[in-house]
Amino acid sequence: EVQLVESGGGLVQPGGSLRLSCAASGFTFSSSGMSWVRQAPGKGLEWVSSIRGSGGSTYYADSVKGRFTISRDDSKNTLYLQMSSLRAEDTAAYYCAKVVGGIDPFDYWGQGTLVTVSS
Amino acid sequence: QSALTQPASVSGSPGQSITISCTGTSSDVGGYNYVSWYQQHPGKVPKLMISDVSKRPSGVSNRFSGSKSGNTASLTISGLQADDEADYYCASYTSSSTVVFGGGTRLTVL
Numbered sequence: 001e002v003q004l005v006e007s008g009g010g011l012v013q014p015g016g017s018l019r020l021s022c023a024a025s026g027f028t029f030s031s032s033g034m035s036w037v038r039q040a041p042g043k044g045l046e047w048v049s050s051i052r053g054s055g056g057s058t059y060y061a062d063s064v065k066g067r068f069t070i071s072r073d074d075s076k077n078t079l080y081l082q083m084s085s086l087r088a089e090d091t092a093a094y095y096c097a098k099v100v101g102g103i104d105p106f107d108y109w110g111q112g113t114l115v116t117v118s119s
Numbered sequence: 120q121s122a123l124t125q126p127a128s129v130s131g132s133p134g135q136s137i138t139i140s141c142t143g144t145s146s147d148v149g150g151y152n153y154v155s156w157y158q159q160h161p162g163k164v165p166k167l168m169i170s171d172v173s174k175r176p177s178g179v180s181n182r183f184s185g186s187k188s189g190n191t192a193s194l195t196i197s198g199l200q201a202d203d204e205a206d207y208y209c210a211s212y213t214s215s216s217t218v219v220f221g222g223g224t225r226l227t228v229l
Contacts, residue, residue: 035218037165044122044206044208044220044221044222044223045157045159045165045208045210045220045223046220047210047217047218047219047220050218059216059217060217061120061217062120062217063120095164095165100167100170101153101170101171102212103212103216103218104153104155104210104212104218105153105155105167105170105171105210106155106157106165106167107167107170107176109164109165109166110164111164112164
C-alpha cells in the first residue's frame with residue numbers, strides 16, 4: 001500500500017524558513033517522480049514543485065522559484081521541500097504527491113501539512 | 120502560469136450527465152495530451168480521476184470520462200450520484216515544463 005506522510009509544517013514569521021518532509025513507502029521511491037502541491041485555506045490547488053526519479057531534474061512554479069528547493073533522499077525514501085523567504089501568501093496545506101509520469105499527474109497524495117506564515 | 124479556466128459551479132440531478140470544461144491555451148491544454156482531472160471531497164485529499172486527457176486509473180468508475188478539443192478539455196460524469204458531489208480540478212502540463220491547475224468547479228447534485 002502506497003503511503004505518503006508529510007511533516008514539518010507549522011507557524012513561521014514572514015521572511016522565515018521551514019523544511020517539509022514526506023516519508024514514502026509501498027512503492028519504488030527512487031524511480032518515481034514526486035511533487036508538492038499546495039492549497040490555501042478555502043482555495044484551489046496550486047502546483048509548487050516536482051522532481052524526477054533517480055535524482056533527476058527539478059521544476060518550480062514561478063511563485064516559489066528562487067525561494068523553495070525540492071530534494072529527495074532515496075536512501076531514506078524521503079522527499080523534502082526547503083522553503084525560505086516565506087510570505088503570507090505561502091500559507092497553505094502542502095501535499096506531497098507521487099507522480100505517474102514525468103512531473104505529473106499525481107496518483108497518490110499525502111494527508112498534507114499546514115504551513116502558516118504570520119507575525 | 121495563468122490558471123486554467125473552469126466554471127465555478129455546475130449542478131445536476133441524480134442519474135443525469137454533466138460536463139465540466141477546462142480552458143487553457145496552446146501552451147498547455149492544447150499543446151499536450153497531458154490533461155488530468157482530480158476530485159476532492161470537502162476536507163479530503165484530492166483523488167486522480169482522469170489522466171492523459173481520457174485515461175481512467177484503476178478503480179475509477181467508468182461513469183467518468185475525459186476528452187479534449189483544441190484548447191479545451193472536458194470531464195463528463197454520467198449517471199450522477201450523490202457521492203459525486205465534490206470539487207473538481209483540471210491540470211495540464213505546460214510548455215514551460217510546469218504544471219498548471221484550473222480554479223476548480225464545485226459540483227452540486229440536486
